[in-house]
Amino acid sequence: MTRREGGAEARAGWGFITPAMLLIGVFFAIPVVSAFVLSFTDFDIYSIGDVGSTRFVGLKNYADLFQMPLFWKALRNTLYFVVLGGPLSAAASLAAALLVHSKLTRFKPFFRSAFFAPWVTTLVAVALVWRYIYHPQYGLLNAGLGLVGIGPIDWLGDPRWAMPSIILLSVWKNFGYNMLVFLAGLSSIPEELYEAAALDGAGAWHRFRHITLPMLGPTFVFVGVVTMIASFQIFSEPYVMTQGGPLKSTTTLVLLMYEQGFRWWRLGLSAAIAVVLFLLTLGGTLLQLRLQRSTTR
Amino acid sequence: MIRGKVARWQSGNTYRITLPLCLLASALTACSRAANDTSTLRFWAFGREGEVVQELVRDFVRDHPGARIRVQQMPWSAAHEKLLTAIVGRATPDIAQMGNTWIPEMVTLGVLAPVGSRLPDSSYFPGIVATNVVDDTLFGVPWYVDTRVLFYRKDLLARAGYAGMPETWDAWREAMLAIKRTMDPGGYPIFLPINEWPPMAILGLQQGSPLVTEEGFGAFRQPAYTRAFDFLLSLYRDGLAAPVSNTEIANLYQEFARGSFAMYITGPWNLGEFRRRLPPGLRDAWATAPLPGPEGAGSGVSLAGGSSLVVFRASRHQELALQLIEYLSRPEQQAKFYRLTGDLPARREAWADSALAGDREAEAFRIQLERAVPTPMIPEWEEVTTKVMDHTEAAVRGGKSPSVALAELDADVDRLLERRRFLRARRAAGTP
Numbered sequence: 001m002t003r004r005e006g007g008a009e010a011r012a013g014w015g016f017i018t019p020a021m022l023l024i025g026v027f028f029a030i031p032v033v034s035a036f037v038l039s040f041t042d043f044d045i046y047s048i049g050d051v052g053s054t055r056f057v058g059l060k061n062y063a064d065l066f067q068m069p070l071f072w073k074a075l076r077n078t079l080y081f082v083v084l085g086g087p088l089s090a091a092a093s094l095a096a097a098l099l100v101h102s103k104l105t106r107f108k109p110f111f112r113s114a115f116f117a118p119w120v121t122t123l124v125a126v127a128l129v130w131r132y133i134y135h136p137q138y139g140l141l142n143a144g145l146g147l148v149g150i151g152p153i154d155w156l157g158d159p160r161w162a163m164p165s166i167i168l169l170s171v172w173k174n175f176g177y178n179m180l181v182f183l184a185g186l187s188s189i190p191e192e193l194y195e196a197a198a199l200d201g202a203g204a205w206h207r208f209r210h211i212t213l214p215m216l217g218p219t220f221v222f223v224g225v226v227t228m229i230a231s232f233q234i235f236s237e238p239y240v241m242t243q244g245g246p247l248k249s250t251t252t253l254v255l256l257m258y259e260q261g262f263r264w265w266r267l268g269l270s271a272a273i274a275v276v277l278f279l280l281t282l283g284g285t286l287l288q289l290r291l292q293r294s295t296t297r
Numbered sequence: 298m299i300r301g302k303v304a305r306w307q308s309g310n311t312y313r314i315t316l317p318l319c320l321l322a323s324a325l326t327a328c329s330r331a332a333n334d335t336s337t338l339r340f341w342a343f344g345r346e347g348e349v350v351q352e353l354v355r356d357f358v359r360d361h362p363g364a365r366i367r368v369q370q371m372p373w374s375a376a377h378e379k380l381l382t383a384i385v386g387r388a389t390p391d392i393a394q395m396g397n398t399w400i401p402e403m404v405t406l407g408v409l410a411p412v413g414s415r416l417p418d419s420s421y422f423p424g425i426v427a428t429n430v431v432d433d434t435l436f437g438v439p440w441y442v443d444t445r446v447l448f449y450r451k452d453l454l455a456r457a458g459y460a461g462m463p464e465t466w467d468a469w470r471e472a473m474l475a476i477k478r479t480m481d482p483g484g485y486p487i488f489l490p491i492n493e494w495p496p497m498a499i500l501g502l503q504q505g506s507p508l509v510t511e512e513g514f515g516a517f518r519q520p521a522y523t524r525a526f527d528f529l530l531s532l533y534r535d536g537l538a539a540p541v542s543n544t545e546i547a548n549l550y551q552e553f554a555r556g557s558f559a560m561y562i563t564g565p566w567n568l569g570e571f572r573r574r575l576p577p578g579l580r581d582a583w584a585t586a587p588l589p590g591p592e593g594a595g596s597g598v599s600l601a602g603g604s605s606l607v608v609f610r611a612s613r614h615q616e617l618a619l620q621l622i623e624y625l626s627r628p629e630q631q632a633k634f635y636r637l638t639g640d641l642p643a644r645r646e647a648w649a650d651s652a653l654a655g656d657r658e659a660e661a662f663r664i665q666l667e668r669a670v671p672t673p674m675i676p677e678w679e680e681v682t683t684k685v686m687d688h689t690e691a692a693v694r695g696g697k698s699p700s701v702a703l704a705e706l707d708a709d710v711d712r713l714l715e716r717r718r719f720l721r722a723r724r725a726a727g728t729p
Binding site: 042044045046048049053055064157245246262263264265 | 381
């Protein structure tokens with residue numbers, strides 16, 4: 001009797017999770033597995049005409065990839081973005097959150113919305129505006145720098161400046177989301193801690209250093225991991241602003257994957273890039289989790 | 298401005314209500330059957346051509362009661378991707394504009410229908426027709442044509458003692474040396490950007506190089522291309538061309554007006570640009586000329602570019618589509634098309650019959666089009682061009698020796714074409 005009831009419960013349980021599992025299977029597991037399999041084939045434009053002509057080539061795509069100078073360049077560019085853009089973005093988010101959270105700030109809802117606005121606007125529209133800002137002759141940025149005597153910089157046309165320009169745009173575009181996360185973290189810190197510290201004579205810096213930062217620990221882990229994963233996948237900013245140029249200085253791994261896949265239709269090679277990117281991201285995430293666990297302890 | 302655009306869109310799109318419904322009920326065949334009864338031709342066109350084609354087909358629709366044409370205009374940058382996506386999703390249109398370098402790829406994918414003997418043979422430029430023929434079958438009808446010629450400053454050439462553009466490589470080189478002597482330091486006789494592949498391919502074609510062999514190997518180490526490459530490199534080495542990319546000069550037209558360079562190998566779109574952008578005082582100071590050749594004018598070939606009109610195999614209105622192509626190929630339609638877009642007509646009659654007849658600068662294009670030859674007709678050609686530029690840059694700016702650069706170029710191209718050779722061998726062996 002009881003066993004039967006248990007069976008019915010289990011069946012009901014399966015009934016409840018089946019739709020979700022089906023969706024995950026169709027839209028997640030199958031594509032991921034096929035991308036992985038694809039990365040060991042030479043699927044390309046000829047395969048689109050005749051799938052039967054596709055061959056399994058083992059690790060050849062990976063070998064080709066590691067011999068490709070552009071892959072290493074894209075990897076360097078991506079790491080540049082991750083290492084510089086990620087922390088900058090997190091720092092900007094924290095700074096904005098502290099400003100908005102401060103008791104001295106008036107019109108908090110207004111500032112919160114204003115800082116969050118870039119995150120919800122479409123990148124393509126924003127890119128148009130930023131292209132004007134970065135314009136070497138008529139741009140706002142060069143006009144501003146000109147006032148303090150700094151010569152005009154070709155922000156998007158100079159290989160040295162293109163990536164920093166993309167990072168600046170990306171930080172501006174994305175800091176709003178993490179700001180909200182930090183705000184949530186800040187509002188969960190009990191006020192008594194600050195009062196007690198103030199009674200003990202701790203100044204603003206010490207209160208920030210020894211109360212705010214430690215209490216935000218879990219928030220930092222979340223922001224750090226999410227920001228890093230997003231940074232590894234940087235694509236739309238260079239795609240709409242520079243198409244990877246000048247001199248490939250803003251070609252990132254995902255942009256390279258897109259070019260190989262949808263410009264030259266080497267989907268096998270493109271899938272291999274996806275697998276490499278996945279492993280990199282996974283490695284980066286595990287490393288970060290371990291580092292943060294050891295520092296919070 | 299905006300209202301005008303909306304009005305044009307609405308008048309052009311007779312299916313603005315039924316289309317979403319069709320999409321919504323795409324599982325049901327009712328909608329598509331309804332569309333079939335009225336014979337709706339789906340026509341994809343790109344860029345500026347896509348904007349004006351609506352106006353061109355209006356009379357055709359009037360003459361064919363029951364026929365409807367739904368033009369979908371898309372930017373060139375998205376066109377190729379969109380075509381391939383449509384092929385994979387089996388949603389190709391009935392008729393489309395097609396850059397003629399894409400035709401080999403589309404034929405490889407097996408999506409184009411032969412257009413048969415619809416071509417009024419002798420009235421088309423032979424090199425352009427050749428770009429539409431794969432395995433002796435015609436897959437496209439040239440719509441407008443494109444090639445590269447020399448744009449040059451007559452006054453700077455005259456100052457160096459030349460009345461006209463020379464016709465052989467040797468004389469051309471002499472003229473550039475003479476111009477260099479009359480120039481300020483920092484001036485270069487010819488603008489030959491290292492990120493533009495056409496001159497690199499053209500010089501090779503002029504020497505008779507196939508660029509890529511029939512068997513699917515790079516032909517860049519063969520003597521024909523080596524001669525062209527040596528000539529090209531000598532222009533940079535002797536200070537006749539600056540080793541820069543076209544993104545490194547601020548404004549091409551200003552520099553040309555200023556006399557920073559005296560020659561530039563470019564295409565028909567620049568006829569309009571040069572007229573619009575150069576100061577009025579220079580109106581008579583520049584001209585165009587067919588490209589010089591290693592052995593004189595006859596060997597001065599150039600690229601056979603442009604767009605064709607193609608019919609897709611999956612179309613259920615192939616006859617109507619072919620009629621539309623015939624209609625758009627009429628000389629008077631071609632002339633009208635030229636007036637609307639500035640695109641050079643594919644038929645010789647249209648050249649005699651329009652504003653083109655008295656156009657001095659366009660005349661060089663007419664002559665050059667008689668000597669236009671196709672680039673290798675393989676789907677990988679565009680990717681090969683990126684390798685040509687990479688390795689030319691390595692030789693010009695990176696100090697690689699010419700023979701090493703060409704050997705590496707061949708190795709790269711061989712790698713790109715490995716798959717093509719495999720399929721070729723398999724086909725030759727008779728296995729399907």
